[in-house]
Amino acid sequence: xxxxxxxxxxxxxxxxxxxxxxxxxxxxxxxxxxxxxxxxxxxxxxxxxxxxxxxxxxxxxxxxxxxxxxxxxxxxxxxxxxxxxxxxxxxxxxxxxxxxxxxxxxxxxxxxxxxxxxxxxxxxxxxxxxxxxxxxxxxxxxxxxxxxxxxxxxxxxxxxxxxxxx
Amino acid sequence: xxxxxxxxxxxxxxxxxxxxxxxxxxxxxxxxxxxxxxxxxxxxxxxxxxxxxxxxxxxxxxxxxxxxxxxxxxxxxxxxxxxxxxxxxxxxxxxxxxxxx
Numbered sequence: 001x002x003x004x005x006x007x008x009x010x011x012x013x014x015x016x017x018x019x020x021x022x023x024x025x026x027x028x029x030x031x032x033x034x035x036x037x038x039x040x041x042x043x044x045x046x047x048x049x050x051x052x053x054x055x056x057x058x059x060x061x062x063x064x065x066x067x068x069x070x071x072x073x074x075x076x077x078x079x080x081x082x083x084x085x086x087x088x089x090x091x092x093x094x095x096x097x098x099x100x101x102x103x104x105x106x107x108x109x110x111x112x113x114x115x116x117x118x119x120x121x122x123x124x125x126x127x128x129x130x131x132x133x134x135x136x137x138x139x140x141x142x143x144x145x146x147x148x149x150x151x152x153x154x155x156x157x158x159x160x161x162x163x164x165x166x
Numbered sequence: 167x168x169x170x171x172x173x174x175x176x177x178x179x180x181x182x183x184x185x186x187x188x189x190x191x192x193x194x195x196x197x198x199x200x201x202x203x204x205x206x207x208x209x210x211x212x213x214x215x216x217x218x219x220x221x222x223x224x225x226x227x228x229x230x231x232x233x234x235x236x237x238x239x240x241x242x243x244x245x246x247x248x249x250x251x252x253x254x255x256x257x258x259x260x261x262x263x264x265x266x267x
Contacts, residue, residue, distance in 0.1 A: 005169045009177040016181055016204055020188035025196045032200050039181075039207050046174065046218045051210075051229050058233050063203070063240045070244045071196060074251050093190035097183060104179045118221050128226045136227045143234040150238030157245040 005045050012038035025076065029068045036060045048123040174215030181208035193258045195250070199243050206236050 015038065018031030036059050043052035121127050132140055185204030192198055210229045217225025250257060 002169060005173075009173075013177070013180050013184065016184045019197075019200055019204055020184055020191065025194060025200070028197050028200050032203060035181075035204070036207065039211060042174075042177070042211060043214050045169070046214050048214045048218070048226055048229075051214060051226050054230065054233060055210075058237065059203075059207075063237055066240060066244060067196070067200065070248060074248070074257075076194075076196075076257065091190075093186050096186060100179070100182065100186070104175065107175060118218060122218075122221065123223065123226060127223050128230070131223045132227050132230065136224075139227065139231060143231050146238050147234055150241050154241045154245040157242070157249055 001045070005042065008038045008041040008045070012042065025071050026068065029064060029071060032067075033060055033064045036064065047118055050123060050125045050128050171215055171219040174219075175212055178208045178212035178215065181205075181211065193260060195243075195247050195257050195259055195262075198259060199240065199247075202239070203236060206232055 012035050015031045015035040019028045019035065022028045022031055036055060040052045040055040040060075043049075043055060182205055185201045185208060188201035188204065189198060192201065210232055213225040213229050213232075217223060247257065250262070255262065
């Protein structure tokens with residue numbers, strides 16, 4: 001079973017490279033859909049079946065379809081978007097990569113993370129739901145308010161203002 | 167079947183790095199949003215890995231909240247992109263400098 005994890009990880013990393021280096025944003029979006037599928041596989045292998053299913057349902061099924069829909073709706077000319085930035089900002093990721101690398105190294109060296117064997121019920125709908133609606137019910141409600149605010153924001157943003165009407 | 171936590175974190179790190187490089191290299195707003203989704207997913211992988219490792223389901227709750235926030239962020243960002251396109255503005259982030267005082 002362990003080889004599945006490495007297969008999924010390798011494919012996820014491969015397709016995430018496709019997200020960055022594909023010339024057409026549609027291809028980038030489709031690469032990201034594939035990456036999300038493999039990441040969902042990783043979730044299932046890490047004893048998180050509920051999160052894995054939600055990843056496919058919400059991320060791939062809703063968010064990415066929204067992305068692809070907007071990309072196809074806009075019908076962008078290719079010369080408008082292809083290529084990379086010609087700016088000093090382009091090299092700003094190098095110091096960030098160094099900083100994140102050191103954070104990662106310190107995270108690896110933390111000795112408190114020992115692999116505890118978990119039982120079958122860990123990460124199931126019952127288990128996660130009990131936690132989500134039990135001790136974290138306030139966070140859950142705040143998430144719903146965030147989604148409501150986003151919905152109102154989208155309606156306000158995309159509505160035509162009075163003077164734009166023909 | 168126990169995958170060591172180090173390898174899970176390594177995968178998360180790799181995904182995060184690729185997303186970060188894309189965030190700084192690409193110039194169109196849509197691909198930058200895609201790279202932000204990649205960053206959020208890298209964080210989710212780390213959360214799920216650590217949750218499995220310490221046997222606590224709180225990490226899964228955090229991932230659910232992250233997914234909700236990602237949905238909100240994608241909806242708002244895409245509506246801004248649509249708005250820019252309606253007003254015949256370029257989608258390159260470097261050219262969107264009207265708010266620069």
